[in-house]
Amino acid sequence: MTTQNPLRVLIVDDSADTRENLMRLLAFEDGIEVIGAAPDGRLGVEAARRGKPDIVLMDLTMPTMDGIAAAEAIRVECPSTHVVMMSVHDEPEALRRAMLAGAREFLVKPFGPDELVATLNRVAERRAADRAVAPVPATPGVQHGRMISVFGPKGGVGRTTVACNLAVAIRQTTGQRVALVDANLQFGDVGIVLGLKPTKSIVDLVPHIAEIDADLLGEVVSRHHSGIDVLLAPPRPEMAELVTADYLKRILGKMREAYDVVVVDTAPNFSETMLATLDISDRILVLLTVEMHTIKNTRLFLEVAGQLGYPREKLTLVLNRADSTGGIEITEIERALGHRVNARIVSDGRTTTYALNHGEPFVIANKKADISRNVFELANLVMMRAAPVEEARVAPSGISRLLPFRLMSRSAAAGAR
Ligand SMILES: Nc1ncnc2c1ncn2[C@@H]1O[C@H](COP(=O)(O)OP(=O)(O)OP(=O)(O)O)[C@@H](O)[C@H]1O
Ligand SMILES: [Mg+2]
Incomplete structure (x- = not known):
C-alpha cells in the first residue's frame, strides 16, 4: 500500500467501542484512510453508497440491518467495494453466509492489529489482481462454448467418474471440440482416471494469466486418445491457492472461446473458486447418491443455488448408483429435495474399478455396459436440450413416510437461515 493511493476503509459496527478501537488502530497505519464509521447496516450501506470505500469492515450481528443484508446491498450498489466481515462467531455456517453475501474475508473477534492489517493487505492485493485480470469480456464475433460443471456438495459421489466419462461421451457422439477441466484444485484426480501422464497443469497458466490464448492453452492441456483435451489440476495441494477465483474464471472463459464444450470437474465445497465456476456455468449437473448425509447436503445446495439466483433449469439432478437406494423410492427423494431427478446412472463397481485400474474411461473400455449407456x-440430455424436459420443481410433500427426511427438511431449512 502506498500513501499516494491509500486504501479507503469504512467501519460498520454497532459497538461504539469497537468503532473507536478500529479507528485508533488504523489511524497509525500507513496507506490506510478511514473515511467514516456507521452504527448499523442501513447507515453503513448509505455511507458506502456516498463514500465508495475500497473496503468495508462490517460487523455480522447488528440491529436494524445486519452485516449479511448490508453486504448483499453493497455488493449490488458498490460492486468495487470489498467487505470484510467481523464476528464473534467462527462457525462454518456464519462463514458460509458471509461468503454468499459477497464478503471477501472473515475476521473473528477479538483480533489484533497485525491480523487486521494482514487481512486488509490481502484484500488490497486481490483488488489489484482483479483490476489486472478483468473477467474476459464477451468478444464480439467469438463463439462461446457450452460449459457444464459436474458438482455435488458431498465428496465421493462420483463427480470425477461422471465428468471424465461424460466428456468422452460428448466427444464421441457429437465430434465437437471438447475440453475437460479439473477444477478440484487441491485433490484433482482426472489425470489418474484418464490414465494421463502428469505433464503441465492449470498452474502453468498463472504466470501468463493476462495473455492466455488458444496457442498457450494448446501447450498446457493434455490430449487424451479419445480426442478430448484435459486441463489438469495442480500436481500438489498447496499449489491450489495460486489459482484464485478470478484466475479460474478467466481461464474457463478462455477455454470456452477455444472449445465447443467445456466439462468441469469440481470440489465438494462452496469456496470462492467453486462459486465462481458454478456462476459462469451454463449447466450444473448436481450429483447425488442415496445416503442421508448426501441428500441433506444436496438439499442445502439447492437452497444456496436459489439464493444465488440460479434458474432451476440450470440444475440437472443426476442420481448416481440409482439402483442402490436401500428400498427408498426415487419419488420420495424428489419430494425431500423439492426437485426432479433428471437422470440416473446405475451402480457398477466391476466396470468402474476395471476402468479406473486401466486408466481408461468405461464409455470406451465397456461401451455396452448399462453404466456407459446411462452416461451416453x-x-x-445435456447436449440436445436447452433445459430438462421434465419440470424441475416438485412440490415438497408434507406426508413423506420417511421420518428422517422430515427431520432433515427442518434442520436444512434452519441451516440456511
Ligand atoms: N455408478 C457407480 N458405480 C460404482 N462405482 C462408482 C460409480 N460412480 C462412482 N463410483 C466409484 O466411487 C468412487 C468415487 O468416485 P469419484 O472419485 O468419481 O467421486 P468424486 O465425487 O469425484 O470423489 P472426490 O470427492 O474424491 O472428488 C470411485 O471409486 C468410483 O469408481
Ligand atoms: Mg473427484
Missing part, C-alpha cells in the same frame, strides 16, 4: 443418455 446423460450426454444427449
Whole structure:
C-alpha cells in the first residue's frame, strides 16, 4: 500500500467501542484512510453508497440491518467495494453466509492489529489482481462454448467418474471440440482416471494469466486418445491457492472461446473458486447418491443455488448408483429435495474399478455396459436440450413416510437461515 493511493476503509459496527478501537488502530497505519464509521447496516450501506470505500469492515450481528443484508446491498450498489466481515462467531455456517453475501474475508473477534492489517493487505492485493485480470469480456464475433460443471456438495459421489466419462461421451457422439477441466484444485484426480501422464497443469497458466490464448492453452492441456483435451489440476495441494477465483474464471472463459464444450470437474465445497465456476456455468449437473448425509447436503445446495439466483433449469439432478437406494423410492427423494431427478446412472463397481485400474474411461473400455449407456443418455440430455424436459420443481410433500427426511427438511431449512 502506498500513501499516494491509500486504501479507503469504512467501519460498520454497532459497538461504539469497537468503532473507536478500529479507528485508533488504523489511524497509525500507513496507506490506510478511514473515511467514516456507521452504527448499523442501513447507515453503513448509505455511507458506502456516498463514500465508495475500497473496503468495508462490517460487523455480522447488528440491529436494524445486519452485516449479511448490508453486504448483499453493497455488493449490488458498490460492486468495487470489498467487505470484510467481523464476528464473534467462527462457525462454518456464519462463514458460509458471509461468503454468499459477497464478503471477501472473515475476521473473528477479538483480533489484533497485525491480523487486521494482514487481512486488509490481502484484500488490497486481490483488488489489484482483479483490476489486472478483468473477467474476459464477451468478444464480439467469438463463439462461446457450452460449459457444464459436474458438482455435488458431498465428496465421493462420483463427480470425477461422471465428468471424465461424460466428456468422452460428448466427444464421441457429437465430434465437437471438447475440453475437460479439473477444477478440484487441491485433490484433482482426472489425470489418474484418464490414465494421463502428469505433464503441465492449470498452474502453468498463472504466470501468463493476462495473455492466455488458444496457442498457450494448446501447450498446457493434455490430449487424451479419445480426442478430448484435459486441463489438469495442480500436481500438489498447496499449489491450489495460486489459482484464485478470478484466475479460474478467466481461464474457463478462455477455454470456452477455444472449445465447443467445456466439462468441469469440481470440489465438494462452496469456496470462492467453486462459486465462481458454478456462476459462469451454463449447466450444473448436481450429483447425488442415496445416503442421508448426501441428500441433506444436496438439499442445502439447492437452497444456496436459489439464493444465488440460479434458474432451476440450470440444475440437472443426476442420481448416481440409482439402483442402490436401500428400498427408498426415487419419488420420495424428489419430494425431500423439492426437485426432479433428471437422470440416473446405475451402480457398477466391476466396470468402474476395471476402468479406473486401466486408466481408461468405461464409455470406451465397456461401451455396452448399462453404466456407459446411462452416461451416453446423460450426454444427449445435456447436449440436445436447452433445459430438462421434465419440470424441475416438485412440490415438497408434507406426508413423506420417511421420518428422517422430515427431520432433515427442518434442520436444512434452519441451516440456511
Ligand atoms: N455408478 C457407480 N458405480 C460404482 N462405482 C462408482 C460409480 N460412480 C462412482 N463410483 C466409484 O466411487 C468412487 C468415487 O468416485 P469419484 O472419485 O468419481 O467421486 P468424486 O465425487 O469425484 O470423489 P472426490 O470427492 O474424491 O472428488 C470411485 O471409486 C468410483 O469408481
Ligand atoms: Mg473427484
